[in-house]
Amino acid sequence: MSVDLPENEPAAQAGQTIQSNSSIEQARDYVWSRPHLLGLEDLSAEELLHILKTAESFQEVSTRSIKKVPALRGRVIVNLFFEDSTRTRMSFILAAQRLSADVLDFAASKSSVSKGESLRDTVRNIEAMGVDTFVIRHSAAGAPHYITRCTNCHVINAGDGQHEHPTQALIDIFTIRERKGRIKGLNVVIVGDIAHSRVARSNVWGLTKLGAKVTVVGPTTLVPKAFEKMGASVSHNLDAALKEADVVNMLRIQRERMTSQVFPSTEEYVRLFGLTRQRLRGTKPDLLILHPGPINRGVELASDVADGPNSSILRQVSNGLAIRMAVLFLVNQATGDTCADPQ
Amino acid sequence: MAAASSDILLDGAGIHATMDRLAGEILSSLPAGVPVGIIGIRRRGEVLAQRLVHELNRRGAAGLEAGSLDITLYRDDLAELGPQAILRKTEIDFDINGRYIILVDDVLYTGRSVRSAIDALVDLGRPKAIRLAVLVDRPGRELPVQADFVGLKVEQSDVPVTVLLTESDGAEEVRVG
Structure with missing residues (x-):
């Protein structure tokens, strides 16, 4: 089967849903044959x-x-x-x-x-x-x-x-494609507790397969180097990573999965890795902000940013x-x- | 008509003339003062519906809305279809409540597609009436469904009918056998 990937319907502007495409789609001889969805790692x-x-x-x-x-x-x-x-x-x-x-x-x-x-x-x-x-x-x-x-x-x-967590990553990818009109060539930054995150793993598999450039960011204790083997870049400097970012996906600190102290204090974490309005000043104006939920407001994401115009968090749920x-x-x-x- | 191995029943010009005649019949049947929706069943019915809308507009019909319907989720053989079932979008961007709907498909055969389409339509609202227009009517009905507007009636049973349209298939003909 030829892999001629018709990646996109017409590009959607930020804040709009995708325009319907009334032209006749070409027949595709594509056949879905998987009886299970276990992860995105195995999918083409x-x-x-x-x-x-x-x-x-x-x-x-x-x-x-x-x-x-x-x-x-x-x-x-x-x-x-x-x-x-x-x-x-x-x-x-x-x-x-x-x-x-x-x-x-x-x-x-x-x-x-x-x-x-x-x-x-x-x-x-x-x-x-x-x-x-x-x-x-x-x-x-x-x-x-x-x-x-x-x-x-x-x-x-x-x-x-x-x-x-394949369906969550599919939701994130779908939402990015809806807002940006494409996946290929986008800079996607995933921030937070990468080590414990199944959402991060599924996102890295899915986004890299579709041609996005993914950077995972967080404290050294929460961002394993192993993510480089999956095709992502690893960084510990959020401001540097955000400069070129088209999309930022903020993850929750998963205290229930932690067995030891992984950062000195919540205050320090917020200062280094929390997404606040000040931090958005140095970013692209159309930066898309995602969060798979549940949000710890005031920790990884400031309340006004979570509810702001760049956020598609409730759209992810829909x-x-x-x-x-x-x-x-x-x-x-x-x-x-x-x-x-x-x- | 004698059954040869593969007879061309309509060529491009024949399809064009047939659609023109259907447009005329449909136009003279439209009730006054009732909004009209022309809805094609994906994929070839959609092509034919677009042509009908174009022709009806050219002849001065006013207030026509056009849409297309994907019936995959309503098919009664979905469980047996397996992975061939490819879902496409239903695009009906208007309110069908109280509207006079002309449902358009390429071939009427068992009647099951039309049954699925009617089920899908009534989930969207309550049309004033639903009429059926088809390019080809072929024997073999398994449900009590009849078309209101027929382009071409094929009498031979158990002979497949193939419709090719430029927009969906890159060629233009109706063939039997």
Whole structure:
């Protein structure tokens, strides 16, 4: 298959949504064949663009008076969340409902897991009820991959430990493309707790495949050199990195994943790595500011910056629905072998 | 018409003349004072709808809106389609409530696409009426669906009909067999 990447619909100006393209699209012989979405590391640029394009089509559904299509009628989607989540969990539920699927919402703390049931037994018991797709969040990296080996269901990774969070990165990439009209050639800076961040890892994989130049920034204790092997630049100076930046993605300090003191004080962190109005003075006027949430206001992001005109943070949440509808739709259409680990 | 291996039923000029005739029939059927929407089913119905709108505007029809409908998510064979199901955008930027809708497709065969399209349309609102215009009507209906405006009626059953249009296929003809 020739990889002639039609990267873009017409460029969108900041603050506007993409103009609809009424010209007839050329038929593409593209075939999506992945029964799972486990991470962005394995996806090709063409697969990433196919998800983004499918999500664009799903955006329209949320503008209808009846915000529902019958595509996954009769399918059962299970939300299997072993870690807390507000946005991702609700977004997957709503996305599944808009596709007319039935949704089971599982919370580990109120389940038999607290009675000692293993992950494998939990999953196989739920599968025995006749379900089609697991959306899983787990503190252990690789948990979604493990589930693909013990069930015949489709599996979507909604965040596994510090490994990947593919739908969040797809949302970030989709939002960048919507505001900037392209990904290729953009300077994207990801700031904060890179070491513990599955969002950073998925973003680096996805953005570099699509031709962006990614720089990860933070204190030396939170920015491993290993990110250079993934294709990103590493920096510890935020002001220098922001000078040429088109997009900055601010990450939360994940205290729940830290086992030792990684910086002297929150005040020092804010002074060196917090995004404030003063710090924006030396940046491009159309710098796009993203944050995957939840925000610690006044730490990584000043309140007025989070709510300012350069921020697309709430747009990311809206776009999350379209991305998750696209991913649920695509994996459920895939005819690939669901039992085998795709690697 | 005798079934040869592959007969060309309409060439470019034939398609043009047929669309002109359809435009005339549609124009004389439009109810007075009711807003009209011409909606093509992706992908070739969209091409034909755009041509119809162009021709109707040329003949002085006023207040026409044009749109295109992707029926992928409404198909009753979606589960069997597998990865071939490629989703395109539905682009209907006007309110269809109370509007007189002409639905346009290239070939009417089983009727299932039209069923999907009607389902998709009623999720967008409540049109005053929905009429169906097709370039080719071919036997083989599996649902009680009939077209209101027909360009060409093919009598042979069990023979595939191929429609090629410049905008979507780079060629212009209707072929049977």
